[in-house]
Amino acid sequence: MIHPALHPNDPGDVVHVEFRGWTVRFAGRDLLRWIDLEIPKGRIVALVGPAGSGKSVLLSSVNRLLAGRPGVETSGGVFLDKDPLWGRGIDDLSLKRRTGTVFRDAAVLPGSVHRNIAFPLLLDGWKPGPRLDDAVEAALRSISAWDRLRDHLQRPARGLRAGMRQLVNLARAAVGQPEVLLLDEPCGDLDPRETDIVERALLDLSGSRTVMLATHNLAQASRLPHRVAFLLDGKLEEYGPTDRVFQRPMRGSTEDYLSGRFG
Amino acid sequence: MRFPARSALAVLVVFLDLPVLALLVNTARLLVPPSPRIVRLGDGSRFLAVPLSPSRLERSRGRLPVLLCDGSVRDLPRMPASMSVDTETWLVRRDDGPLLMGRLSGVVTEDGDTLEGEAARRALETMPARLGRDRDRLARQVRTARGDVPSEPAARRMDIFEANDRRVVALFSDLDGTVRTARLSSIREAQRAPSGRLDGIRQAVPNLGRLVLQAPDAWDGGGLEPVVAGTLALVLLSGLVGGLPALLAALQLADRTDPGLRTRWVRNSSEWFAAVPGVVWGVIGAGVLVGGMGVRLDTIFASGARWGEGGMLWGAITLGALSAPVTLARAMSAIDRVPRSWREIARSCGATRWQVLRRVILPTAARGLMGAWFSGLARAAGETAPLFLVGAARTIGRSGVGPAPALSLSGSFLHLGVLACDPPWPSTDGELGRPLAFLSLSLLASLCVGLEYVAVRLLQRREPETIR
Numbered sequence: 196m197i198h199p200a201l202h203p204n205d206p207g208d209v210v211h212v213e214f215r216g217w218t219v220r221f222a223g224r225d226l227l228r229w230i231d232l233e234i235p236k237g238r239i240v241a242l243v244g245p246a247g248s249g250k251s252v253l254l255s256s257v258n259r260l261l262a263g264r265p266g267v268e269t270s271g272g273v274f275l276d277k278d279p280l281w282g283r284g285i286d287d288l289s290l291k292r293r294t295g296t297v298f299r300d301a302a303v304l305p306g307s308v309h310r311n312i313a314f315p316l317l318l319d320g321w322k323p324g325p326r327l328d329d330a331v332e333a334a335l336r337s338i339s340a341w342d343r344l345r346d347h348l349q350r351p352a353r354g355l356r357a358g359m360r361q362l363v364n365l366a367r368a369a370v371g372q373p374e375v376l377l378l379d380e381p382c383g384d385l386d387p388r389e390t391d392i393v394e395r396a397l398l399d400l401s402g403s404r405t406v407m408l409a410t411h412n413l414a415q416a417s418r419l420p421h422r423v424a425f426l427l428d429g430k431l432e433e434y435g436p437t438d439r440v441f442q443r444p445m446r447g448s449t450e451d452y453l454s455g456r457f458g
Numbered sequence: 459m460r461f462p463a464r465s466a467l468a469v470l471v472v473f474l475d476l477p478v479l480a481l482l483v484n485t486a487r488l489l490v491p492p493s494p495r496i497v498r499l500g501d502g503s504r505f506l507a508v509p510l511s512p513s514r515l516e517r518s519r520g521r522l523p524v525l526l527c528d529g530s531v532r533d534l535p536r537m538p539a540s541m542s543v544d545t546e547t548w549l550v551r552r553d554d555g556p557l558l559m560g561r562l563s564g565v566v567t568e569d570g571d572t573l574e575g576e577a578a579r580r581a582l583e584t585m586p587a588r589l590g591r592d593r594d595r596l597a598r599q600v601r602t603a604r605g606d607v608p609s610e611p612a613a614r615r616m617d618i619f620e621a622n623d624r625r626v627v628a629l630f631s632d633l634d635g636t637v638r639t640a641r642l643s644s645i646r647e648a649q650r651a652p653s654g655r656l657d658g659i660r661q662a663v664p665n666l667g668r669l670v671l672q673a674p675d676a677w678d679g680g681g682l683e684p685v686v687a688g689t690l691a692l693v694l695l696s697g698l699v700g701g702l703p704a705l706l707a708a709l710q711l712a713d714r715t716d717p718g719l720r721t722r723w724v725r726n727s728s729e730w731f732a733a734v735p736g737v738v739w740g741v742i743g744a745g746v747l748v749g750g751m752g753v754r755l756d757t758i759f760a761s762g763a764r765w766g767e768g769g770m771l772w773g774a775i776t777l778g779a780l781s782a783p784v785t786l787a788r789a790m791s792a793i794d795r796v797p798r799s800w801r802e803i804a805r806s807c808g809a810t811r812w813q814v815l816r817r818v819i820l821p822t823a824a825r826g827l828m829g830a831w832f833s834g835l836a837r838a839a840g841e842t843a844p845l846f847l848v849g850a851a852r853t854i855g856r857s858g859v860g861p862a863p864a865l866s867l868s869g870s871f872l873h874l875g876v877l878a879c880d881p882p883w884p885s886t887d888g889e890l891g892r893p894l895a896f897l898s899l900s901l902l903a904s905l906c907v908g909l910e911y912v913a914v915r916l917l918q919r920r921e922p923e924t925i926r
Contacts, residue, residue: 258806291808298806302799305822315807318817367807 295368358389529556560630700778708789740844743776768849785834792826829916842875
């Protein structure tokens with residue numbers, strides 16, 4: 196268990212996503228081991244760590260994609276605004292719609308840009324029409340990508356460059372006004388220029404939303420977030436404000452990873 | 459010089475297909491109507507005859523069976539002095555008599571006039587169809603009128619028509635001057651020897667239509683219509699009882715996120731079971747379906763020997779069972795081609811299992827699923843062996859032993875492959891048997907190739923344009 200001093204709260208922060216003793220086992224291995232973590236509302240929190248350290252598992256514990264995998268055992272709890280995400284009698288769908296997810300591979304659904312962005316609303320039974328168009332425009336404006344993509348709305352989304360596709364995915368994740376955005380290395384496949392575009396979009400968006408950002412890109416982890424959580428082998432090693440974690444890490448493993456000695 | 463090993467192999471493989479092409483070409487040749495000839499024997503006698511294609515055995519003995527003007531068949535004892543094609547001689551198929559042959563010497567009209575030459579030829583080509591239509595219309599009038607009161611005028615008109623009709627005949631003469639008459643309204647078809655290759659092809663096309671689309675008891679010649687219908691019905695039914703459940707099973711298995719042990723086992727085993735030969739399924743079908751369930755159904759419903767003797771339903775279930783693994787395996791691989799990331803995106807957006815299926819998997823995999831269904835149909839259409847055991851009929855129309863069985867679930871069924879393996883037609887009958895045997899094989903081959911072609915085209919990877 197991690198010492199409470201390792202993740203102190205800033206004054207005025209309201210806990211939004213909370214992990215309490217969260218443990219995930221799969222095929223006899225601990226993917227996550229006793230995670231205690233509080234994500235404050237309206238902040239960007241970066242999850243860093245080498246591959247296999249459990250960043251993606253942590254994200255899929257919040258959007259409950261983990262629940263669809265057979266053979267996964269969990270214990271402990273994850274809470275979204277004090278609502279338990281795991282346990283008996285959970286309304287899977289209503290919880291899923293409180294989160295928006297962007298994956299690493301800039302894959303988009305077949306169909307036009309408009310369809311892609313509107314997809315979550317279409318699932319909810321919205322009909323094509325001005326109301327849907329307005330929602331799509333609002334989502335694009337919220338990531339400042341309206342001017343970039345307004346002329347491409349009816350074109351197939353797969354024809355776009357990877358950076359633009361991730362913008363589309365970001366807009367899709369944002370269109371349903373979710374409380375939490377879960378980004379699983381959204382810039383993992385992008386070049387620096389495209390990364391810059393996506394990061395700007397992310398900053399525009401984050402004012403009102405909580406963002407959990409898994410990343411391998413340490414420069415990105417030092418630029419964007421308010422806080423950084425360092426995971427290693429399924430354990431939370433260190434958690435704190437970005438500047439503090441990068442400049443005065445408390446653990447040797449954190450320092451080794453952040454300074455590039457391994458990972 | 460380097461031996462072109464690879465192209466040699468390719469040529470060899472292509473040559474393996476040549477017998478099929480030869481079958482199609484020979485079928486086409488047999489569809490060209492036989493040519494009447496003027497036969498001149500060594501003793502100076504001349505007569506009209508149609509050579510019937512002799513079997514190899516008869517040819518080696520020097521016998522040549524020919525059809526004479528009166529419809530009888532005669533063996534020419536040795537090769538005649540000359541056999542020249544006579545394009546003036548007509549071959550006439552009619553409803554009320556055997557095949558008729560002769561030179562057209564005239565057509566007697568309703569007024570008693572006798573048309574000759576070009577006018578007679580035109581009358582022979584156009585009048586039979588018109589007279590047939592007239593008679594059909596009158597018969598309808600008589601029938602509808604009889605519904606309430608016997609209609610004098612309609613019946614009288616019919617009588618007058620019949621009386622006239624008997625007088626309207628075509629006159630055909632043999633070389634020795636014998637004249638035979640044929641009622642024009644009874645003539646189904648009048649053909650002359652093709653004057654050239656192009657003319658032969660032109661005449662073969664209606665022949666093909668007649669042989670494929672006409673029922674065998676429409677006239678002596680007969681066609682394959684009930685056989686084609688039986689085959690298509692059987693194959694479609696097998697697609698319903700075998701292919702559709704396989705598709706649903708594939709969708710249900712695709713629903714699982716990670717391929718678990720069960721999915722992997724079903725996937726692998728379905729590919730292995732697709733290799734079980736048809737005759738094994740036939741024996742299983744005969745034992746379990748016909749001898750087991752059929753007999754039990756008959757006992758329960760006291761329906762005599764209705765289900766216990768094999769029939770369309772048992773045949774379709776047998777074919778469905780042997781084609782379902784093919785459909786299942788191909789359907790699962792079609793579903794696998796739906797990118798995993800699309801499913802993840804959809805599920806992260808809060809799509810239910812049903813929504814993922816309907817909005818992502820189905821639209822993307824629809825083509826492939828259709829292709830899987832069609833390849834199951836192709837497999838089912840290509841199997842003949844099991845059908846012998848589960849109730850295929852071996853007779854067809856008048857040329858066989860009984861009437862063609864009607865399409866029904868419990869009744870025996872006609873199948874192109876079965877009849878081609880075990881033809882009820884006299885195989886040396888160049889007039890009917892050989893064209894029909896060749897044609898049924900060609901049709902079966904074309905059906906299988908066509909279905910497989912459609913399947914392959916559908917299974918080819920093509921990115922979907924959009925989803926709903």
